[in-house]
Amino acid sequence: MIHYEYEKPLTEEQWLSESSPVALLRDLWKHRRVTKVPGGQRRLWRFNLACCHLLGDQITDDRLRRAIEVCERCVGQKAGRTEVAAARDAVLKAWRQAERELKRTPLREDGYADNGPFVRFWVAMVVRYALEVRSRIHWAFRAARETALVRAALEPGWKFTRKVRKERGTTPEIEAILSAVVRCIFGNPFAPVLIDEAWLSAGGGAAKQVARDIHETRAFDRMPILADALEDAGCADRAILKHCRDGRPHARGCHVLDALLGTR
Numbered sequence: 677m678i679h680y681e682y683e684k685p686l687t688e689e690q691w692l693s694e695s696s697p698v699a700l701l702r703d704l705w706k707h708r709r710v711t712k713v714p715g716g717q718r719r720l721w722r723f724n725l726a727c728c729h730l731l732g733d734q735i736t737d738d739r740l741r742r743a744i745e746v747c748e749r750c751v752g753q754k755a756g757r758t759e760v761a762a763a764r765d766a767v768l769k770a771w772r773q774a775e776r777e778l779k780r781t782p783l784r785e786d787g788y789a790d791n792g793p794f795v796r797f798w799v800a801m802v803v804r805y806a807l808e809v810r811s812r813i814h815w816a817f818r819a820a821r822e823t824a825l826v827r828a829a830l831e832p833g834w835k836f837t838r839k840v841r842k843e844r845g846t847t848p849e850i851e852a853i854l855s856a857v858v859r860c861i862f863g864n865p866f867a868p869v870l871i872d873e874a875w876l877s878a879g880g881g882a883a884k885q886v887a888r889d890i891h892e893t894r895a896f897d898r899m900p901i902l903a904d905a906l907e908d909a910g911c912a913d914r915a916i917l918k919h920c921r922d923g924r925p926h927a928r929g930c931h932v933l934d935a936l937l938g939t940r
Contacts, residue, residue, distance in 0.1 A: 688866040697820040697854035700862075705813045708865050719861050720812035721751050722929030726857045727802050727823040729894075729927070734795055734826060739766040740803045747806050748928070764807045771800040791829045798822045798829075824850045856924040863931035869916060871935050878909035887936040896926035 685707040686694065694700055701723075710716040728735070728744050735741055746763040774797040781793040802822045805815035824846035831847065863869055876884045883905040890898050903920035911917065919932050 688864070691864065691866065692859075695848060695851050695855055697824075697851060697858050698817055700855055700858045701813065701816050701820065704858075704862060704865070710862070711813050717812050718751060719929060720816045721747075721806070722861050722927065723816050723858060724802075724806040724808075724812070724819045725751065726861065726927035726929070727819040727854075728806050730823055730853070730857070730925075731799050731802060731826055734799050734830070735803070737770050737796075737800070739770045740800060743767045743803055743807060760807065764804075767800065767804050767807055771797075771804050774800045795826055795829050798826045802826070820854050824854060827853075853925050857927050860919075860924070860926050861929045861931060864915065867915060869931055869935045870913075872911070875906055875909040875911050876936065879905070883909045883911075884936055887933050891928060891930075891933050891937060894928060896930075899926055902932075 686699075686703045691700070691703070704710040710719070725744065725747060728747075735744070743763040743766055746759055750760050774793070778793045778797045781790065802819050805819040805822075808815045827850040828846045883902065886898065886902045886905045890896060890902060899920040903917045906916065906920070916932055919930075
């Protein structure tokens with residue numbers, strides 16, 4: 677299960693190895709004061725959006741898809757309040773519809789229910805969290821939990837009852853993915869990324885252009901290409917190069933991409 681494990685601040689070793697995304701988020705909130713620093717709330721927003729994209733293949737309601745697009749534009753300061761409010765209303769209607777469907781879902785003779793209504797309800801919840809504008813750390817905790825439950829629901833052999841949240845957990849693989857996304861967006865608080873301006877201008881700005889293309893098109897499979905471009909530009913920072921090449925999940929708001937593009 678996702679858990680609240682640490683009361684004391686995480687050490688760097690724990691930060692890099694911790695498998696619970698909520699433990700990482702809790703440390704950022706309680707000990708790093710991430711919600712109080714410039715850009716902190718924006719990064720939490722990015723995490724919530726990353727959760728939505730992790731569920732992309734399960735988002736079949738057009739209202740939810742459009743809401744995610746609006747939210748992406750909003751975090752990039754390209755959508756107005758009226759558009760966001762309309763998207764929030766549409767998501768709320770989708771969520772209420774999923775809730776009604778879930779309540780009408782009958783239990784089978786074996787005492788379990790079909791997974792579909794649970795998945796649709798949780799997916800709507802995660803998208804709803806991405807559109808919340810207050811106390812984003814609170815919604816980030818919930819987005820991590822619900823995203824993990826949705827991915828678990830898709831695993832073979834999983835069965836759910838109406839008391840699923842008390843009776844069922846998630847899987848280590850799913851939590852590892854979410855933890856990697858937290859580290860992708862927030863980086864290592866013990867060793868912040870430092871960018872040499874020479875890397876950005878070398879080769880006619882090739883590395884920066886690759887970073888921009890990856891950010892705009894969400895082509896995170898090109899991160900190793902970015903590492904090559906940075907090396908060609910003179911970068912020898914092992915942490916940066918490893919992050920680009922380690923094959924773990926990336927998200928828009930990646931701390932390396934943001935540092936290169938000056939959007940931290």
